[in-house]
Amino acid sequence: MENILREIRLAVLTGRxxxxxxxxxxxxADNLMDVDVYQSxxxxxxxxxxxxxxxxRVxxxxxxxxxxxxxxSGARIYTKxxxxxxxxKAVFYILISSKRSTDTTERRKKKNG
Structure with a gap:
């Protein structure tokens, strides 16, 4: 696990x-910028x-x-x-990145539309 975190951080630092x-x-939709995801x-x-x-998948x-x-800024961000x-070169492709709601009812509302 530590190795993969190191690889992800290195990808961020080197622009990959x-x-x-x-x-x-x-x-x-969540008003997030690239820098927010990188910081997370x-x-x-x-x-x-x-x-x-x-x-x-490849x-x-x-x-x-x-x-x-x-x-x-303190926003909890979910990234996959x-x-x-x-x-x-290995590039880290971000498939999903959004704010993580801590309010379960808000999460259910979003999920159920």
Missing amino acids: VAFTLKAREEMG LMNARTVRSKRSRSPK MDREKIHIIVAPSD GLFRKQQE
Whole structure:
């Protein structure tokens, strides 16, 4: 786990991070900027990893990394991403990034539309 956090932080520091359109849309809906997500990734203490089951995955054993951590402003941000090779370098692709609600009723409202 510590190694993957180090890899994610290194990707942020060296500019090897890319956002999917879905992540951009979610960030826009929550008024998040790239810097908020970067701060959250740098502030992370833990990461949860699991094998991707997406039909869009490139490799059979692709790992998704899930991080919930605060930005410097204190907003808790949920980020899900994975590493993929791009021109011989590992790039961390952010698939989802949004504010994490601490109010369970608010979360249910968003989920149920």
